Amino acid sequence: MKVFRYFIGLALFCFSLSSCTLFGLDFQSNEEYEAKEADNKVNMTIWEFIQDRPDIFSTLIEGIQYAGIEDLYKEPGNTHILLTNSALSSGDNCFWQKNPVILPGTAEAIAATAWEQYDKKIVRELLTYHIVRGEWSYFNIDSSDRWIETYGDGQFSYNRDGQTLKGDTAVMCIKAGHDRNLPLQLNNFEWNYRGLLAASSGSCRTTNIHARDGYIHVSDWWQPRPSRYFMNQE
Template sequence: MKFTKYIQVSVAAIALGCAMTSCEMFGLDYQDPYEYDYEAGIPSNKLGMSTYDFIVSRSDLFSVLADAIEYAEMEDYYRMGDCTYILPTNTAFNSETSTDLCYFQTHQIPDGGVDETTGEPTTYAPSSMRAYPKEQVKEFLLYHIVKGQYTHTNLPASPTWYETYASADTAMVNMYIYKDRNPNTTFNNFDGHYKASIKPRTGNLYSSDGSYVHVIESWLDRPTKEQLNLK
């Protein structure tokens, strides 16, 4: 029993000494102090700027998107509150940095030539959204803006359709929290979508205008009426 007491006293002494000397004897230091944001958590998800300013500030990620916004004259749409922005990076568009599922590769345009074998018009993948009609680009951008604020704290665990700012009754985006070992927001994970289970590169950012921002490295395609079970 005395031997046990000696061990207990020794452990207590080591703990006290560790607290007084920052545990230097074990090569450990106290954790550096940090500023805790009680609303956003650690680290803060607040951008401290509008969604548009965020896009412009990250040309390494959004140069194609920023150019598309300017081309479609939609800067004010990216300064709105109470909505959810889904921002495709350059990888989502550019065939030089992505796979054949990127937007430019899947939306090729005629180059004026004709295939000698098939007789069909030949096409090419552009490098800018300016190669498409302005209204097409505007509708593409509006489809990636969801009405209402949606983030990991209020999305359901089952696929749910949400209204976007794009026109037509099929302009709906499917969002939910996929529950697995690494739960994450999932977009347009429905049968027939060109790519399944799209998850954000960075999610749940909050703009100074009061909207949520999710950054994805893919683009979202609209469902058909059949996929939405519309008559």
């Protein structure tokens, strides 16, 4: 019986070796490991990339066109935090849900259903804040807090604890999370409306996309603006 089991086991082992070749899973031919680098480049501009994915960027496209800032998405040498429909118009934490509007002839604030329900300045400020000056990727970002200028205006207001407060800077905090996956985290500080992000929770779902005219990071979260108070500068 033991001899029979031995031959059965040997046959299964031999089949497993041959099946690796049979199903295209060839063994490495030598002992030297050959590393392969993933190509993060896309052969299109940032604006072309956005328009190529209306399934996830339709709300962003409409917002850009409504605010009249298409040219900013064609300016080379910047980093774009591209906001998905989940960040802007779909879900409990999307921008439309967190920033309700009062429609003409009504008194109750409700979630927005179109950009036209906002002043163009609000939409412009939201989107330009997610355009970071300069090219930022894993080549020059580490796990330390790095505050970087955006295209957003310096003066703005924000809500915290039910109060409308004034901010005076339009910078964004970008860093790589302390995790083996190195999630790219944006504005990861305690007053963020999502609360302090866990170390393994990245603000961006897809990162480090190198377009012909800049870098792209795709996020399901829109970012509130910090003020000097929360940056410990006053």
